[in-house]
Amino acid sequence: MTAVVAEHDDHHDHHDHGPEKGILRWIITTNHKDIGTMYLVFALIMFFVGGTMALIIRSELFEPGLQFVDPQFFNSMTTMHALVMVFGAVMPAFVGLANWMIPMMIGAPDMALPRMNNMSFWMLVAGVLLLAATLFMEGGAPAGGWTLYPPLVLQTGKALPFAIFSVHMLGISSIMGAINVIATIFNMRAPGMTLMKMPLFVWTWLITAFLLIAIMPVFAGAVTMLLTDRFFDTSFFNAAGGGDPVLYQHIFWFFGHPEVYVMILPTFGVASTIIPVFARKPLFGYASMVYATAAIAFLSFIVWAHHMFTVGLPIAGELYFMYATMLIAIPTGVKVFNWTATMWKGEMTFETPMLFSIAFVVLFTMGGFTGLMMSVAPADFQYHDTYFIVAHFHYTLVPASVFILMASGYYWLPKWTGNMYDERIGRLHFWLSAISVNILFFPQHFLGLAGMPRRIPDYAIQFADWNMVSSIGAFIYGFSQLLFVYIVIDTIRGGTGKATAEVWEDASKHGLEWTVPSPAPYHTFTTPPEIIPTEHV
Amino acid sequence: MSTNTAYYIPHKAVWPVLATGGLMIMLAGFANYLNGSSIGSGMMLTGFSVFILMLGAWFSLQATESESGMYNHGVGISYRMGMMWFIFSEVMFFAVFFGALWYARNISIPALGEIELTGPGRSTHNTLWPAFEAIWPTNGPGNVGGHFEPMGAFGLPLLNTLLLLTSGVTCTWAHHGLLAKNREQLIKGLAATVALGFIFVACQALEYHEAYSEMGLTLGSGIYGSTFFMLTGFHGFHVCVGAIILSVVLFRSWKGHFSPENHFAFEAAAWYWHFVDVVWLGLFIFVYLL
Amino acid sequence: MKKTKQLLACLVLMTLGLGTAHADYTLNLMRGVTQLSNEVYDLHMLILWICVFIGIAVFGTMFYSIFHHRKSKGHKAAQFHENTTVEIIWTIIPTLILVAMAIPATKAVIDLDKVQDSDMTIKVTGKQWYWDYEYLDSGLHFESHLDLASEKAHRVSSIDPRSVPNYLLNVDKPLVVPVKTKIRFLFTAADVIHSWWVPDLGWKKDANPGFVNDAWTSVDKPGVYRGQCTELCGRDHGFMPIVVIAMEKEQYDAWVKAELEKQNALPDLSKQTRASLLLKGESVYLTNCVACHQIDGKGISGWYPGLSGSAKVTGDIHQLIGFVQAGTSKMPAFKKLPADQLAALMTYIRNAPELGNKVGDELQACHALSLDELEDIFPDIDNAPELCKENGEVKLDKVVAEKN
Numbered sequence A: 001m002t003a004v005v006a007e008h009d010d011h012h013d014h015h016d017h018g019p020e021k022g023i024l025r026w027i028i029t030t031n032h033k034d035i036g037t038m039y040l041v042f043a044l045i046m047f048f049v050g051g052t053m054a055l056i057i058r059s060e061l062f063e064p065g066l067q068f069v070d071p072q073f074f075n076s077m078t079t080m081h082a083l084v085m086v087f088g089a090v091m092p093a094f095v096g097l098a099n100w101m102i103p104m105m106i107g108a109p110d111m112a113l114p115r116m117n118n119m120s121f122w123m124l125v126a127g128v129l130l131l132a133a134t135l136f137m138e139g140g141a142p143a144g145g146w147t148l149y150p151p152l153v154l155q156t157g158k159a160l161p162f163a164i165f166s167v168h169m170l171g172i173s174s175i176m177g178a179i180n181v182i183a184t185i186f187n188m189r190a191p192g193m194t195l196m197k198m199p200l201f202v203w204t205w206l207i208t209a210f211l212l213i214a215i216m217p218v219f220a221g222a223v224t225m226l227l228t229d230r231f232f233d234t235s236f237f238n239a240a241g242g243g244d245p246v247l248y249q250h251i252f253w254f255f256g257h258p259e260v261y262v263m264i265l266p267t268f269g270v271a272s273t274i275i276p277v278f279a280r281k282p283l284f285g286y287a288s289m290v291y292a293t294a295a296i297a298f299l300s301f302i303v304w305a306h307h308m309f310t311v312g313l314p315i316a317g318e319l320y321f322m323y324a325t326m327l328i329a330i331p332t333g334v335k336v337f338n339w340t341a342t343m344w345k346g347e348m349t350f351e352t353p354m355l356f357s358i359a360f361v362v363l364f365t366m367g368g369f370t371g372l373m374m375s376v377a378p379a380d381f382q383y384h385d386t387y388f389i390v391a392h393f394h395y396t397l398v399p400a401s402v403f404i405l406m407a408s409g410y411y412w413l414p415k416w417t418g419n420m421y422d423e424r425i426g427r428l429h430f431w432l433s434a435i436s437v438n439i440l441f442f443p444q445h446f447l448g449l450a451g452m453p454r455r456i457p458d459y460a461i462q463f464a465d466w467n468m469v470s471s472i473g474a475f476i477y478g479f480s481q482l483l484f485v486y487i488v489i490d491t492i493r494g495g496t497g498k499a500t501a502e503v504w505e506d507a508s509k510h511g512l513e514w515t516v517p518s519p520a521p522y523h524t525f526t527t528p529p530e531i532i533p534t535e536h537v
Numbered sequence B: 001m002s003t004n005t006a007y008y009i010p011h012k013a014v015w016p017v018l019a020t021g022g023l024m025i026m027l028a029g030f031a032n033y034l035n036g037s038s039i040g041s042g043m044m045l046t047g048f049s050v051f052i053l054m055l056g057a058w059f060s061l062q063a064t065e066s067e068s069g070m071y072n073h074g075v076g077i078s079y080r081m082g083m084m085w086f087i088f089s090e091v092m093f094f095a096v097f098f099g100a101l102w103y104a105r106n107i108s109i110p111a112l113g114e115i116e117l118t119g120p121g122r123s124t125h126n127t128l129w130p131a132f133e134a135i136w137p138t139n140g141p142g143n144v145g146g147h148f149e150p151m152g153a154f155g156l157p158l159l160n161t162l163l164l165l166t167s168g169v170t171c172t173w174a175h176h177g178l179l180a181k182n183r184e185q186l187i188k189g190l191a192a193t194v195a196l197g198f199i200f201v202a203c204q205a206l207e208y209h210e211a212y213s214e215m216g217l218t219l220g221s222g223i224y225g226s227t228f229f230m231l232t233g234f235h236g237f238h239v240c241v242g243a244i245i246l247s248v249v250l251f252r253s254w255k256g257h258f259s260p261e262n263h264f265a266f267e268a269a270a271w272y273w274h275f276v277d278v279v280w281l282g283l284f285i286f287v288y289l290l
Numbered sequence C: 001m002k003k004t005k006q007l008l009a010c011l012v013l014m015t016l017g018l019g020t021a022h023a024d025y026t027l028n029l030m031r032g033v034t035q036l037s038n039e040v041y042d043l044h045m046l047i048l049w050i051c052v053f054i055g056i057a058v059f060g061t062m063f064y065s066i067f068h069h070r071k072s073k074g075h076k077a078a079q080f081h082e083n084t085t086v087e088i089i090w091t092i093i094p095t096l097i098l099v100a101m102a103i104p105a106t107k108a109v110i111d112l113d114k115v116q117d118s119d120m121t122i123k124v125t126g127k128q129w130y131w132d133y134e135y136l137d138s139g140l141h142f143e144s145h146l147d148l149a150s151e152k153a154h155r156v157s158s159i160d161p162r163s164v165p166n167y168l169l170n171v172d173k174p175l176v177v178p179v180k181t182k183i184r185f186l187f188t189a190a191d192v193i194h195s196w197w198v199p200d201l202g203w204k205k206d207a208n209p210g211f212v213n214d215a216w217t218s219v220d221k222p223g224v225y226r227g228q229c230t231e232l233c234g235r236d237h238g239f240m241p242i243v244v245i246a247m248e249k250e251q252y253d254a255w256v257k258a259e260l261e262k263q264n265a266l267p268d269l270s271k272q273t274r275a276s277l278l279l280k281g282e283s284v285y286l287t288n289c290v291a292c293h294q295i296d297g298k299g300i301s302g303w304y305p306g307l308s309g310s311a312k313v314t315g316d317i318h319q320l321i322g323f324v325q326a327g328t329s330k331m332p333a334f335k336k337l338p339a340d341q342l343a344a345l346m347t348y349i350r351n352a353p354e355l356g357n358k359v360g361d362e363l364q365a366c367h368a369l370s371l372d373e374l375e376d377i378f379p380d381i382d383n384a385p386e387l388c389k390e391n392g393e394v395k396l397d398k399v400v401a402e403k404n
């Protein structure tokens, strides 16, 4: 670790270290705050794009019978919804937060590799553009599910190579972003910011970055094989040539399972950052939180075939992957208990970020419970590929990852913009979201258990009622999110008034970002701050 | 030569976004080409040129900055970490293809061609492919791609192994030269490394030519052809890239760049080269020997 | 007489099945009708209750503190942030719970795997988008498609799905199995991955192209059990249901016998009226062609060409038959369509107003037979029906399309 004193290449200029003027400021910027903002805005837009696709899905499923879309297009929507949400919304949103917050939390002047930072962002945009372009191609967008299983995905029309190259670009983007995070955290901490003093958000991102570097190339390799199988006569996934379609599934899930933790670990980090502030109590079990995160990350590499219990694994494989998956409940449980213990005997107030965080703990745990149920292989023989799974992962993704992203927005917006958001509308947004998200996803448990398969555009009559409920929930939930957009714009424009540097009561005890003014100046910590010698909070 | 104590933070970057644009056009062009569109190859070439030009501009900017002493020790560490983890990501990429090879040999081929199996694939052979025998190398029960001869280990491949191992040595020798401020040794070592690298590529081209024209062994020769060409092909591609990077480093050394304290580009190239070397050893063992 | 009785019993069963499905309105897994499904159900309930219990404990604690330890109630924050003892406790207790869950789970995994020593074997092949069943012991072999009523209802927006019995869960030819018999299933696929799931049997299994998976069942009581394909397999993945009818052993044996007779019977070569040709042709079309060429014959742009107004369809009938029987790399071959179905299909696609074609001809089954086929069926041409005989004598003509 070096004492980082930053020198900006404009330090000869006489004007202040402000940003470039005009649109160019954004395109060629290397400033972590600008890039963070771009990531966050991009993610928010993509959330609405992906959400609109989800609403198309839910509209079609409102009633039995085919009303609005062709089944092929429905499958494209399912596929694109997932890809856009995962690679366009949730992951970039967390990269955006990492960009904004990690340097500020560890007392660094910027990310370690600012030019590459710029490139990661534009790679993301390029990748998503390639993906979005497939919607307008002959034969339609990819419709084989976000898992892109062969041989089905090889039947895609002209979209296939575009989707594959899009995955390559998204992969490069993520890898570059992750490398940057690692280099920043290892190399740019202010003196005194030891690893075990870092806020948990930084810790979880560090571990997430390792996951990303390890898995994105694996996904890239898998889709490369799809490409050569389709266009260059290879036989990786073709039995006649000695390959096996199940090989793809192994590779995909070796990527895919850690991938879902890529979306949840930073979520854990933010929750661990927010809950103590509003409980006015230090985080319970800081060290065990760190170890639990590492344990979850480690386990995530050795459980992939729990997505494949029904493909015909050897019995030893079924048992091994079942046991290994069940183990994840232990470190995750530690986290849940720690959050609860942090709230215990606290002095809680319930501003919007805290409301979203509490809802996260509860609803994520419910998603975790269903995950645990599915990890039991024989039971998964019933659950697999039904709406029970859809319910499981939306509980872990929407009221968990997305809720925490909302919480982050409320929590840090005052720091980013210098203005307070409207607390009343924030709470309204919370209550609408928290109630409707359960109307949306809870009934899907019933549907799955009653036998409704996923990825179908039309269903038997006995599934009608709960699908209708779910769709109604989807529309309420979807449209409530517009409140968030309103709040963001309103806050940028002034909100309900200027925010103080600390924003939240005693927040400066909890993180360096609260020691700089609001809005955070364009360049922070060009000379390293003094690290508060207190115990970790 | 780091005269600076401060961590240098560039304020704007023009090349990354342009390079990204180039890459995107190239890939979109390639996709169009695969779809049989006539604009594909033109787009691909344009994109590729843009990409390479911009990368070139970006790296020469970095080189100039580095030589003018703008980077302190901390910047060097960041770059090294970047390179290290980039190489790790490459390792994972190769791992996928090695994994596919392992899977084919130990799981899919036995399931397709063995009578005695007890696991889940136990009925595959009898029900679907009773005539197929699980023997490696194979192009599968469908005899995909027709008859072929497998590639032996002891002709060109062995020579290639020696070439690459030697190049690893010359590369290290060059590094010693650099550290000892012996520029001649540095340049000679690098030149030898680059030369060995390109000879390797030439040998491999020869090997491919033989495979295609005489042995009936192609990318389409079932799972054996697929794994063989994808593994060696990606490796060969990495050798090319590594050799090009080394050539740039050679050029910079010849121009008088690098000092014993400040030579990140050299180190990065050398790490990359050693990585390529190690992958080859893996290939030699798992693809050719076993 | 006995046979008709049994077939009747079958029919009754089927209608019973139709009736009960509407009542199948559940929030939870069903217990099912096999040892395995019961085992899985019990396991499911066990974990469910464990989760509910832990949930109540955790959320209870949390909400207690949310209500009592709040600033507005004047609670002052304690400052503890560590307690090794509790942390060890809440690591160990979940571990023990997991071990307790793992024991019955392991047993169930082992039971699911016991495919050996079965009494009969059925090979199931998933195809886009129907199932193909082959009884390896008796040689029975047939396809099972979505039934015509559902097929029409989901393709024609004016039909209310609620008016269709067992909408999307009914097939034209169900899989029939005997009860209390250990049946081994072999699963494979012809094109892409499918997955065979009947919840009442307690499991699903993927059908992978080029590989064979196996699974077993032994159904405890007679009944109609419905399921669906559960692996995304393309545009009509939602439209390839499974129906299993379990019946007593004797009934089953009779069913097999009757089916085998039907399977080996000659196609009906008698002369058909134009109306009946069109009617039958529609059902053949809905079963075999509609998934790609669509109910209005317009196909899907970018995927499947339309048949409406297609020169191939309205042109030379020899070539048309040849094309349909041979298929292409993108279209499956329909070599095995019996002559009567083929004749009806041809009449239908060339003349159906639904498809917008109007060649104004018809084809009789006899005329759809090639000379070789005719000779295969009737080594002695005198045994052939009049129509064929006539045709058989004009030997060189493969087909004759009668102009109206």
Ligand code: HEA
Residues within 6 Å of the ligand: A147, A260, A261, A263, A264, A306, A307, A308, A325, A326, A328, A329, A330, A332, A333, A334, A336, A364, A365, A366, A367, A368, A369, A370, A371, A372, A374, A375, A376, A380, A383, A384, A385, A389, A392, A393, A396, A397, A401, C050, C051, C054, C058, C094, C095, C097, C098
């Ligand atoms: C952020 C995303 C996220 C997260 C965090 C998780 C978390 C978990 N998931 Fe989930 N999962 C997905 C996203 C996620 N999953 C997605 C997207 C899919 C579907 C992909 C697709 O097919 O398209 C999926 C599918 C999926 C499957 C495959 C189902 C199938 O297709 O058949 C399985 C099976 O084991 C599984 C298991 C688990 C488990 C055991 C956890 C565990 O991490 C959960 C651990 C948490 C808890 C258990 C709760 C808290 C713990 C306690 C309070 C302690 C005490 C508890 C006990 C001892 C019981 N998941």
Ligand code: HEA
Residues within 6 Å of the ligand: A047, A048, A050, A051, A052, A054, A055, A057, A058, A078, A079, A081, A082, A083, A085, A086, A090, A144, A145, A146, A147, A390, A394, A397, A398, A401, A402, A440, A454, A455, A456, A474, A477, A478, A479, A480, A481, A482
């Ligand atoms: C991070 C990931 C993420 C997120 C956030 C979501 C969010 C949502 N998901 Fe998604 N989903 C997945 C990941 C995610 N999903 C994955 C991985 C799959 C599996 C795919 C597969 O099977 O391959 C899936 C599949 C999936 C299905 C199953 C489809 C099928 O099997 O066929 C359904 C069905 O209900 C669904 C619904 C929803 C809904 C209603 C939301 C809601 O949260 C969305 C909220 C809605 C909005 C935010 C939209 C708001 C829009 C407006 C208000 C319109 C205004 C318009 C403008 C301003 C332009 N999702």
Ligand code: CUA
Residues within 6 Å of the ligand: C126, C127, C129, C193, C194, C195, C229, C230, C231, C232, C233, C234, C236, C237, C238, C240
């Ligand atoms: Cu067949 Cu889904």
Ligand SMILES: [Cu+2]
Residues within 6 Å of the ligand: A256, A257, A260, A304, A306, A307
């Ligand atoms: Cu998983």
